[in-house]
Amino acid sequence: MNLKKLNIENKKVRDLIPQAITILALLSVIIYFATNAQINMGNRGISFGFGFLNQEASFDITFSMIEYDGSHSYGRAFLVGLLNTILVSVIGIFFATIAGVIVGVSRLSENYLIAKVAEWYVEIFRNIPLILQIFFWYFAALRALPLPENGISFNDISFLTIKGWYVPKFIWTNFNIFLLSIIAAIIAIYFIKSYATKQREQFGKQLPTISLSILTLILLPLISFLFFGVSLNFEYPVLKQLSPTVYTYAGGVSIIPELIALALALSMYTATFIAENVRAGILGVNKGQKEAAASIGLTKNQILKLVVMPQALRIIIPPTTNQYLNLTKNSSLAAAIAYPDIVLVFAGTALMQTGRAIEIISITMLTYLTLSISISIFMNWYNKKMAIKEK
């Protein structure tokens, strides 16, 4: 055996030592934790396993998008929580994007007042902890709303009260045909787009793609309404007296105050970060690009659409993806105001009932990891599509 090979001066050996130490340390920690967990669970008479997911949950959830009551399983309760998390995240992302773009563009406005107002919006809402904003909306602002009997009415169609926001319920007949018509419209728009691109590249013709697309998107669903028996009715919320002093609304859909407070706080908070990204993106486009576009005779709208936005989006999208991820993770603060999201329903109530800490916390964390990774995969794909295609 060549002793020289085992010398510390040998680079391969020198590299091996820290790696071996790291792996050993990691393994020993895992084994230590695992054995302790096994002993502890043995002492308490529980065995590791996911069978409890099929047991009856026997607790109620205040807000659910799918059918659920106490007789359903823990697995179903998990699904309810997950859907609620996704619901509030999607609402939050939608409004945060709109508000963020408006504020970000306003910060660059040539109007001094607008720019200042937008700047202070960012400074104020970014520097207050999100949890305090949620508490403020939920415990202070929304609690100041009137009782159901004198709720704020929007044209007698929807009502804003301390118990939530009552909106009309959509009652569809033949909803799947309507859905098919929308899918057909999207496919048609894809073909219109590719046809328009071909026309532009071969003959230099500009087709009004946007108006054609909008027309298709309206026309096809309209046809489904007229000829294929799709119809839409509304069920309006109506004030009902339960007892001499207690009123409520019957019918319609009730959006609970927890959801409103959470969505409001999440979107206002995240909007400040998105606004900064949008601002940085627009500022990041070289001034020469705009001037060059103007000098070859593009109109102001064309410059924005064809030159500025494609380049700005490339700067804006990656950090904004991160903000979407943050918003999704921040939606777990729901537990603080008892919005039944996955953390409250599963890591809270279900954990208290079953005592299966390791399984439940692992499932919850894995769920968030999966959500995070799937959003980032989607955004990476989109990012790649938007990236500069050098020829």
Place this chain on the structure above:
Amino acid sequence: MNLIAKPSKENIKTYLPIGVVLVTLSFLDVFVNAFFDYNLLGFLPNQISYFSPLILGFIGFYLIRIEFSGVRSLDILNKNINSNNFNAFLTLLTVFIIIKSIPPLLNWFVLDANFLGNSKDDCTGDGACWVFIKVWFNRFMYGLYPDAEQWRINTAFLILFVIVGISFFVSSRLKKYFILFLVFIYPFLGIELISGGSFGLKYVETAAWGGLSLTFIISAFAILFCFPIGVFLALGRRSSLPAIRYVSIGFIELWRGVPLITVLFMSAVMFPMFLPDGTFIDKLIRVLIAITLFEAAYMAEVVRGGLQALPKGQYEAARSLGMGYWKMNLLIILPQALKLVIPGIANTLLALVKDTPLIFVVGLMELAGMIGLAKTNPKWLGMAMEGYVFAGLVFWVICYAMSRYSQNLEKKLSTER
């Protein structure tokens, strides 16, 4: 056909006074309406009266939009808030909303608010009940820490502020020792003072700690620990040794993929299962470890950004001088890399401070938690607004000051020419 000539330098003498009068009138109308609840233009039909300030102001702004008027202040005004019809409209709306929102805010915060007294019954006005904050102030600052011992928290923070204050003024050679003291000796001193148990100080259990001082304690310790861990993780992620690299990547991505609240849940309910039966780690320490590891993962990504931004030549130059891995990183790479990412580091630390209220999930109560406790006190129901506005203000001041300081630091350390 043009009935009214376009505003220009020729007709400035007639247009400017009329325009100024109209704009002033519109602002005055809104002002009087907001502050004295009197409608100056009430004689007009309802709908017109409602929109009259907007219409008047719009016409006024149109009339004074004179290009190259020769009046300097007018040109500045036009350029900044009145460059076209749309901007004039936005300006009017913004000003109206600001004027309209001043009276209710002023009433709630000051004019109708109650400052005197020491119970809820003393709050008779419609505005805020600042008595609530006054009575509970001690609790908001110190949590359930015993009154007689609170001087210890004060002393600990006083020492910190004095040392930090002095270190700003001493020469850089002495500054080194101050920083070493702050990082290696002061934490033990501070914890000894606040926790007690020896030197004749009464022991105060961590469950009694709370309020704003707990926010500071947690933030300070988490910052202290998460920074070096983050740097190590960043170096690990850039390491050429696969085992270290993959362990670092796994660690970073695991923490970054989950919300802090689940990490805290884990430290509260899952972590004790991993320890031998009978061992008990203090709740506060568990929370501190959780927050530190969580923020260290974010810190690592920030530092990695700095490491990646450094040109390769820096590494090669250090190697060619015969420096080893650690010497190269400590003396050449990290000082430059960290300077590049000061805004990112500041943002991570800000996020850490903003995340501290989340410790309510394990039952520890800092400022926001204490307010939650106070507002559910039967004698003080309905004080949520005052409490959260107060907490929001306190956090805002802290975070705003931090972000401003980081911006200054960035400018000061910038070596770009």
